[in-house]
Amino acid sequence: MEKAVQLTGLTQPELISFVETLGEPAYRGRQLFAALQHRRLRSFDDITDLPKELRTRLNQVARSATLKIESQYASTDGTRRYLMKTHDGLPVETVFIPEERRDTICFSSQSGCPLQCTFCLTAQLGLLRSLTAGEIVEQIQIALNDAYGTGVKPPRGTNLVAMGAGEPLLNLDELLKALRVMADPEGLYIVPNRVTVSTAGVVPRILELATTSDRPHLAISLAAPTDELRNELMPINKRWPLEELLSACKTFEKTLKPGELLTFEYVMLDGVNDSDEQARQLANLLNRHSIKAKVNLIPHNPADPLPYQPSSDETVQRFKAILESKGIHAYVRRPRGRDIFAACGQLAARQGTLSNRIQTTLAGANN
Numbered sequence: 001m002e003k004a005v006q007l008t009g010l011t012q013p014e015l016i017s018f019v020e021t022l023g024e025p026a027y028r029g030r031q032l033f034a035a036l037q038h039r040r041l042r043s044f045d046d047i048t049d050l051p052k053e054l055r056t057r058l059n060q061v062a063r064s065a066t067l068k069i070e071s072q073y074a075s076t077d078g079t080r081r082y083l084m085k086t087h088d089g090l091p092v093e094t095v096f097i098p099e100e101r102r103d104t105i106c107f108s109s110q111s112g113c114p115l116q117c118t119f120c121l122t123a124q125l126g127l128l129r130s131l132t133a134g135e136i137v138e139q140i141q142i143a144l145n146d147a148y149g150t151g152v153k154p155p156r157g158t159n160l161v162a163m164g165a166g167e168p169l170l171n172l173d174e175l176l177k178a179l180r181v182m183a184d185p186e187g188l189y190i191v192p193n194r195v196t197v198s199t200a201g202v203v204p205r206i207l208e209l210a211t212t213s214d215r216p217h218l219a220i221s222l223a224a225p226t227d228e229l230r231n232e233l234m235p236i237n238k239r240w241p242l243e244e245l246l247s248a249c250k251t252f253e254k255t256l257k258p259g260e261l262l263t264f265e266y267v268m269l270d271g272v273n274d275s276d277e278q279a280r281q282l283a284n285l286l287n288r289h290s291i292k293a294k295v296n297l298i299p300h301n302p303a304d305p306l307p308y309q310p311s312s313d314e315t316v317q318r319f320k321a322i323l324e325s326k327g328i329h330a331y332v333r334r335p336r337g338r339d340i341f342a343a344c345g346q347l348a349a350r351q352g353t354l355s356n357r358i359q360t361t362l363a364g365a366n367n
């Protein structure tokens, strides 16, 4: 299988070139792109408007679906988590989060993660490997097909967040490739402006992203207002400490469009990073760099072997009020899908309980 071309990760012009190498006319490439990306068909056999011989040929030399759903879980809040496997048997997790005005799909950029953030369960897997553009696109197709039916247009808009397993900026080329594929109006038509990429702070890649045209929005995971604490919670800070990170953010900020904000995520760990003093330190840090940003406070999602508890609601509100009193826009992110291990920092290829496990009977889902 590894030698076969993964067509889901090709842009429309690339797909056209590919079919031309098979001796087919360009319009077959456009037809195939629409079938794979717009109609979200997972199997060449289902693309019945292509000649049978071409479908047979495609089955020999190419792949469209490589991810297999192992299990899926539905939360009482409507969130769905998919645990999938790559062709080489590695776990990939995707979360579908319905919201009133739009849906959000949280996808993974890597299987596992090389960073060792102490509060995140994914860290315990280590890095298995980076995902390909095709594997990233497939995650979105699978979630949409499951939520709405194969090829059915989502009734609301779809936002994407690269906040699942992995560090997206350590897989930037494949990520940007996937975004180019998904932006095509004749395909999924999810434009970069609908996508937010979250990073633990890979400074050179933040600077690279700043110079990328048609880039997604950026969120930075901070988790601590001082180097001392951040070194402990997020070891990546030893490589790119806060001053360097924030000056990269300042460079990025200069590329923001009107109305666009940088987001800082701050996971709230009881008794670790949630004191009044730490709120003031965080506000001072951001104000000193005068970055146009908002802060998302994320109450820690408990994840069994991790030695942390979430901050109390009262502490979160007080922390938020201190930030606001210093002119920082702060929001509390409501945890979604905690009961099915779908919330931030809980993705570690876990099987959920039987009661919320759904049989994967969806036609075509595993083709």
Ligand code: SAH
Binding pocket: 119, 120, 121, 162, 163, 164, 165, 166, 167, 168, 198, 199, 200, 219, 220, 221, 222, 223, 265, 266, 267, 298, 299, 300, 301, 302, 303, 344, 345, 346
């Ligand atoms: N590697 C990227 C993408 C992962 S995003 C990054 O670090 O940004 C995951 C988000 O969830 C990050 O903002 C992270 O700080 C947060 N997070 C990780 N573990 C968490 C946990 N147990 N509870 C709440 N948030 C967590």
